[in-house]
Amino acid sequence: MTPRHPVYVLDGNHFAGRIMGPDLHCDVAIIGAGTAGISAERSARRQGAQTLLIDPHFAGTVCARIGCMPSKLLIAAAQAAHGARTAGPFGIRGGEVRVDGAAVMRRVRALRDEFVAGVKDSFEALPDGTTVKAAAHFTGPNYMTLDDGRRLSARAFVLATGSHPAVPDAFAALGDRLETNQTIFERETLPESLAVVGGGPLGLELAQAMARLGVEVTVLEASDRLAGIADRQLATNFYDRLSTEMTIHLKAEVTPRRVDDGVVLEWAGGSLKAERVLLAIGRPPSLEGLHLAAAGLTLKENGVPDYDPRTLRCGKSAIFIAGDMTGERPLLHEASAEGTIAGANAADPDHTAPSHRLVPFSMAFTHPGVVSIGEVADRADARTVVGYADFGTQGRARVENLNVGGALLYAEPQTGRLIGALLVAPMAEHLGHLLAWAIEAGETAPTLLDRPFYHPTYEEGLKSALRDICQALENGVPKDRDDWDRPGDHSDG
Ligand SMILES: Cc1cc2nc3c(=O)[nH]c(=O)nc-3n(C[C@H](O)[C@H](O)[C@H](O)COP(=O)(O)OP(=O)(O)OC[C@H]3O[C@@H](n4cnc5c(N)ncnc54)[C@H](O)[C@@H]3O)c2cc1C
């Protein structure tokens, strides 16, 4: 007979498992088995909590399935095609580059499936009874009900339901002519033409990849710049470079219309027809169906519970929040960090401790890459000291024929301590890591200039920005540091 209440099995003094009754109870219930939820479960369990991880699908994380990984796989294929096509300046003459779209998509899905399988294996490896396949909604501050009718009570909850693509009705009406990140990686082959609506990281990464794979791509961005780049000159550099590979319209708010053989998009001053549309205008937090009001939480205007970013706790409740659901830092490393903090605090909600939050660090894996770290602004408006390194003329970038863009470093006027960096540059993902780590470590421009810089490297390019900052400080460039231009580097100095 199924017990009316959960029965706990004890092994000595330790909890060893449970026999499920119609209702469920645990110390920490984690709602959503994505990156943030998986981290939260692991973190709470590490603190000795008995956990339940609840998700209606357990399909694998957004990152592995329809996010970071398949998008980078598509970009990798595009890079291979681009490299073969652009070898001419090095004196390399290849034949015509032909892209086998079906083979490209097969590789994307094959490796994607391996990444997803890895996530699913991690669910299998959890202690018995930890995963519960269901959607959950609140019926009170300490209670949820599952869509299979079971009731769930917990001492604390971690909400980690992620985000989803924004799809206004006019775009939904395009039916199967509309692509989002949820559908595009399932395509058997590549379209002839693609209109990408939204010039943020998601839209641009996929737009450039598609263009390099031979798709005729047009990007339509509502604002006056791509990827929200805070500095106007870098935004223009980026726009100019990307415009050599695809058509881009800024300040274009489009109205879509389905026609027999595609989609027509119209905006003030223009129109176009494309085979398909990729919509990438943002990913709002997934809150639907959670009945957050029943949990007694104070909700912000966007419907997300008010929470403390250092504890991830919602008000004074025993409810914590993590990942894209917060609507604040929708990135993989933040989802993982937030899940860990939220899980640890949920394990002992009476003694929550504030955690250090990492410097904001985001990037777009375009070429050139775009990186934003910490406090950034247009160089004309910055209230900090600003140093600039030009990668349009930098030696190593010229060697590789990747010379474009630049790096802005922002520092405290008194000390030269770095507080921000903005890059539109080759190898931006690697330079960005160096700078993010330097900022986290509290490095100043003079101390960084005192580090070894190998020649000829991209890192060396940052020296001119560091010197700019030193020159604005009282003591100038340290007198025992060299100040010379490297061979082939017209910008350094
Ligand atoms: C195309 C694309 C490319 C990206 N590229 C990068 C990148 O290169 N680098 C980077 O850092 N970030 C990238 N991101 C962002 C990154 O993928 C997300 O920040 C991260 O995956 C968010 O993790 P999460 O745990 O918050 O959400 P998810 O992984 O989406 O997990 C949410 C889970 O909640 C479940 N759920 C929803 N509702 C309920 C409910 N009512 N009850 C129970 N469970 C529920 C869902 O089924 C899902 O499993 C990309 C995103 C996209 C879309």
Ligand SMILES: NC(=O)c1ccc[n+]([C@@H]2O[C@H](COP(=O)([O-])OP(=O)(O)OC[C@H]3O[C@@H](n4cnc5c(N)ncnc54)[C@H](O)[C@@H]3O)[C@@H](O)[C@H]2O)c1
């Ligand atoms: N490399 C990465 O880390 C990476 C890559 C892809 C996605 N992501 C994450 O996924 C999330 C979603 O990405 P995203 O690029 O969709 O969102 P986003 O909010 O970053 O960018 C959306 C863009 O669409 C524009 N826009 C909004 N409404 C529009 C409209 N009606 N018409 C035309 N343009 C419009 C916005 O001005 C903005 O430039 C991001 O928050 C990002 O953190 C990260």
